[in-house]
Amino acid sequence: MQRELEIILTRQLASYLATPAFIVDPEGNLLFYNDPAETLLGHRFDETGEMLAREWSTLFSPTDANGAPLPPDELPLLIALRTRHPSHREFWITGLDGARRHLVVTALPLVGQAGRVLGAMALFWEGEAQ
Amino acid sequence: MKVALWGTRGSLPTPGPETARYGGNTVAVEVRADDNSVLVLDAGTGIRNLGRTIPGTTRRVDVLLSHLHMDHIQGLGFFAPLYVPDMEVHIWGPPSPAESLRSRLGRYMSPPLFPVRLRDLPCRLTVHEVPVGDVRIGPFTVDASLVCHPGPTVGYRITAGGRALTYLPDHEPALGVRGPLLRDGWTSGGSLAEDTDLLIHDGQYTDAQYEERVGWGHSTFDRAVEFARITRARKLVVFHHDPDHDDVTLARLMNELVARSRPSMPVSAGREGEVFTL
Numbered sequence: 001m002q003r004e005l006e007i008i009l010t011r012q013l014a015s016y017l018a019t020p021a022f023i024v025d026p027e028g029n030l031l032f033y034n035d036p037a038e039t040l041l042g043h044r045f046d047e048t049g050e051m052l053a054r055e056w057s058t059l060f061s062p063t064d065a066n067g068a069p070l071p072p073d074e075l076p077l078l079i080a081l082r083t084r085h086p087s088h089r090e091f092w093i094t095g096l097d098g099a100r101r102h103l104v105v106t107a108l109p110l111v112g113q114a115g116r117v118l119g120a121m122a123l124f125w126e127g128e129a130q
Numbered sequence: 131m132k133v134a135l136w137g138t139r140g141s142l143p144t145p146g147p148e149t150a151r152y153g154g155n156t157v158a159v160e161v162r163a164d165d166n167s168v169l170v171l172d173a174g175t176g177i178r179n180l181g182r183t184i185p186g187t188t189r190r191v192d193v194l195l196s197h198l199h200m201d202h203i204q205g206l207g208f209f210a211p212l213y214v215p216d217m218e219v220h221i222w223g224p225p226s227p228a229e230s231l232r233s234r235l236g237r238y239m240s241p242p243l244f245p246v247r248l249r250d251l252p253c254r255l256t257v258h259e260v261p262v263g264d265v266r267i268g269p270f271t272v273d274a275s276l277v278c279h280p281g282p283t284v285g286y287r288i289t290a291g292g293r294a295l296t297y298l299p300d301h302e303p304a305l306g307v308r309g310p311l312l313r314d315g316w317t318s319g320g321s322l323a324e325d326t327d328l329l330i331h332d333g334q335y336t337d338a339q340y341e342e343r344v345g346w347g348h349s350t351f352d353r354a355v356e357f358a359r360i361t362r363a364r365k366l367v368v369f370h371h372d373p374d375h376d377d378v379t380l381a382r383l384m385n386e387l388v389a390r391s392r393p394s395m396p397v398s399a400g401r402e403g404e405v406f407t408l
Contacts, residue, residue: 002321005276011316012306113227113282116262 004118006110007031014121022122028053028078031119040103040126042095053078060093067092076107080120084109090127102127131290131408133328134160137176138400140300140334140348140370141201148376153402155179156201157299157370159330163290167268171286171297172196173206176402181210188217192267194260194274195223196299197283198234206235207244217253220267224274224282225259232257260284278302278318279347287322293408296326296363299370304353305345311356323361327408330400331357333368336383351387358395366393369400 003011007023011032014021020037024030030051038044041060051059057072064070070091072078079087086108094100107122137155145154156174168184170177170193177193184191191211196202211217223231232248235257239248248255260274273287277298285298296319303311303318311317323329333354335343340350349357351368358366368387371380384399391397 002275002315005278005318008316008318009278009306015308016306113225113276114262 003031004112004116006112006118010110010121017123020124022077022124023119024053024077024081024121025119026081026117028057028072028081028120030056037124040095040101040124041093042097042099048096060095063092065090065092076105077120077122080107080109080122081117084111084117131164131288131293131295132160132162133295133330133406133408134162134180135176135330135367135369135400135402135404136160136180137172137174137205138369138371138402139174139201140332140372142373143175143201143204144373148378151377151401152371152380152399155402156204158205159297161270161288161295163269165269167270168192169194169267169270169272169288170209172202172299173204173209174201175205175208177205178208178210181208184211186214190218190220190268192220192222194272194286195221196285196297197224197279197281198238199281199300200238202299203235203238207239207246212251212253212255215252218256219251219253220256220258222258222260222265222272222274224276224284226282230257231259273322275319275322277322278305280345283347285319285322287326291408294326294328295408296323296329296331298322298329298331300347301332301349301357302345302347303349303357311353311360313360317357317360319357320361323357323363326361326363328365328367328406329358329361329363330367330369332370333399334370334372339372351383352391355387355391355393355397358397359393363395365395365406366397367400367404367406368397371399 014034022033062070076087088106104127105124110118137158138153155176157172158176159171161169271289274284277285279300288295331354332349333351334348335350
């Protein structure tokens with residue numbers, strides 16, 4: 001299936017960024033994450049490939065600062081998709097390499113011409129260790 | 131479906147004996163169905179000669195603009211059907227989030243750049259912002275998609291009688307791509323060109339030129355062949371020739387391209403006056 005041009009260009013931009021980036025489609029399904037994100041998520045994109053929203057949103061076992069699991073609809077990417085507004089928060093994940101990491105995430109919706117919702121992109125950083 | 135090239139040059143008209151073979155007019159392509167319905171792709175300076183061949187009995191012409199850079203609209207004011215009362219002229223082009231197509235076209239078709247305003251044309255003019263997806267125009271099915279080029283730009287796939295033409299005159303599918311072009315829907319314009327019978331594709335630059343012009347919205351010869359290969363196009367016409375490529379240079383570059391890339395489909399440089407029957 002042909003991707004929307006804006007999504008193609010977003011992936012190409014992400015592939016050049018030193019900042020970890022994660023891109024999802026309008027349903028929240030994972031389309032791409034870049035090399036810097038691989039370090040934090042603990043797995044290469046070439047190995048995981050595209051994933052359904054319900055898969056990636058639980059795969060990394062996101063929790064809040066107190067260790068309580070975060071439901072998928074409280075993750076910034078899915079909030080940005082749902083509200084069509086940027087979303088920002090900090091949380092903790094367990095990478096596929098087993099390492100626990102503190103992430104600071106900003107997600108923004110990708111809206112094309114005529115209001116077409118194309119997906120969302122998250123940029124994230126590693127926060128202070130817990 | 132017949133496809134005629136009336137203008138093959140990119141960026142700037144380059145008339146003169148040194149460009150007589152491939153042509154000096156900027157881009158304009160005629161697509162004619164078996165029932166004589168006419169589509170015109172882009173309105174570069176080649177559209178002037180094209181317009182003079184449209185019979186007075188024709189009642190409707192559709193002009194499909196890929197984008198509004200000057201080399202694609204410069205001939206519009208000299209397109210004869212615009213001055214025929216009762217002629218139905220439909221102009222289609224890419225939408226913009228900021229301004230309507232009619233308003234953007236009006237910037238050129240108004241003083242001081244041009245003496246005749248769009249609203250003063252005697253024809254029955256309708257301006258359409260081309261929808262994403264299919265639209266039916268007479269016997270043609272026209273599919274438009276945004277493609278990689280600065281500013282709102284679309285490519286077209288035109289189907290009639292079971293044959294497909296893909297028109298991507300200004301296209302940089304390799305922007306930001308470090309290795310081979312990506313597959314599985316990740317290359318701009320890919321769905322428009324998939325299994326097409328004739329692919330008219332940007333091939334303005336040599337590799338050396340491209341290194342200085344990344345992001346300007348154009349392809350190299352080799353990327354055009356690679357794009358044709360991954361989309362399984364059956365024939366490639368390299369198009370939008372650089373003003374610096376005279377006939378001798380262009381012929382040499384094409385020979386080198388074919389020797390180097392060994393394309394799996396016929397490849398040629400578009401020549402003004404050339405006609406393809408699909």
